[in-house]
């Protein structure tokens with residue numbers, strides 16, 4: 001193994017890791033927004049919204065994320081959507097993970113014991129009041145861990161945007177293989193940095209979960 | 216008060232879940248301050264009837280009245296919501312499984328609804344919580360979380376939470392059925408004190424001894440009908456109906472065997 005090469009080249013990978021981190025953060029934010037809207041739609045009392053939410057989830061989960069990215073990035077210009085690679089990456093991945101987060105959030109909300117809603121309604125709270133003060137605070141606690149699983153998948157999923165040439169960790173490895181002919185070292189560097197990002201994120205989520213957990 | 220018109224008035228209550236008819240034309244009048252027990256085998260419709268009173272399980276036929284107000288009024292969605300939220304503030308309910316809010320302390324459980332719905336300030340609500348907890352003998356548990364309480368304590372907090380809304384009627388759905396035997400008495404005691412304070416109560420229970428000592432009237436339900444009703448002395452010691460006799464005999468045997 002060529003350690004000397006790795007030492008020489010790693011600063012470029014750090015830059016790429018920063019791009020991966022930015023991608024991950026923005027994708028998480030967009031995913032949480034899509035997930036919140038999706039879950040709200042899925043649980044709405046209006047059938048049209050429920051249907052829209054369900055369609056979103058099944059279309060996104062029923063097709064490869066790579067195809068979704070390609071449609072957005074390569075197919076977008078054909079229908080007047082011009083995005084640079086990074087934008088397309090964030091939007092494509094965010095909308096994608098949002099479908100999974102929709103199911104996570106919906107699952108957490110419906111797994112709050114129905115007696116909680118009944119007790120709140122019995123006291124005279126409106127549906128909205130019961131949701132905001134009784135159901136949601138419990139659901140939020142329940143969803144942190146499974147959202148962590150979604151975020152873990154999302155971070156690894158950012159590797160897909162190498163295929164639309166966003167200069168992140170995976171793309172960077174491929175690029176330097178072209179000049180060094182050392183795929184093992186290059187992918188190893190990428191892999192280690194992914195692992196660091198995922199490890200730190202995982203710790204953060206575990207901490208958050210621990211912090212708000214119901215005794 | 217010698218008020219003749221009933222406080223809670225259930226008129227020809229009918230309830231079906233799909234094709235399953237759970238309540239078959241039940242009528243029940245409860246006077247102010249009266250304490251009524253509902254007994255009967257599991258699945259006979261006791262909970263459904265109780266939950267119809269605050270429209271938690273809306274009836275498919277018949278009417279429920281609280282004083283001069285119809286509870287299950289047919290209204291457009293938004294108006295119905297506003298109406299039922301007002302009505303429910305006046306009807307306290309205690310569940311078999313307590314349903315305390317686990318993310319809130321005892322104080323939070325008791326003060327949440329009064330603060331949200333009655334506009335009490337934090338201080339007023341705190342004072343209310345302290346009073347209510349004193350009544351159920353749990354003043355020292357005000358800053359505990361539900362998970363830190365025993366079942367009996369949880370149920371006493373649930374009662375305090377319901378009472379904090381100053382309801383006109385209290386509904387109990389097997390309030391002690393989920394408790395370990397040694398914790399039943401502390402909850403019964405709280406309910407007995409409420410009875411002494413002339414709270415109007417409708418109590419679904421499997422505890423015949425308790426029903427006999429506290430209630431003015433007992434209803435025996437089976438398969439969605441009120442088979443027999445009367446004072447506890449009659450229902451428990453001299454039941455007229457064969458089904459009532461069978462139920463009580465079987466219940467006695469089950470509890471001794």
Ligand SMILES: Nc1ncnc2c1ncn2[C@@H]1O[C@H](COP(=O)(O)OP(=O)(O)O)[C@@H](O)[C@H]1O
Pocket residue numbers: 232235237255256257258259260261262263264
């Ligand atoms: N939400 C529901 N959907 C369908 N059936 C129900 C529902 N709730 C109660 N039932 C049925 O109604 C009957 C009466 O139930 P319930 O009122 O809970 O009886 P009890 O409290 O006397 O044990 C039972 O057969 C029960 O299975």
Ligand SMILES: [Mg+2]
Pocket residue numbers: 261262263389
């Ligand atoms: Mg029941």
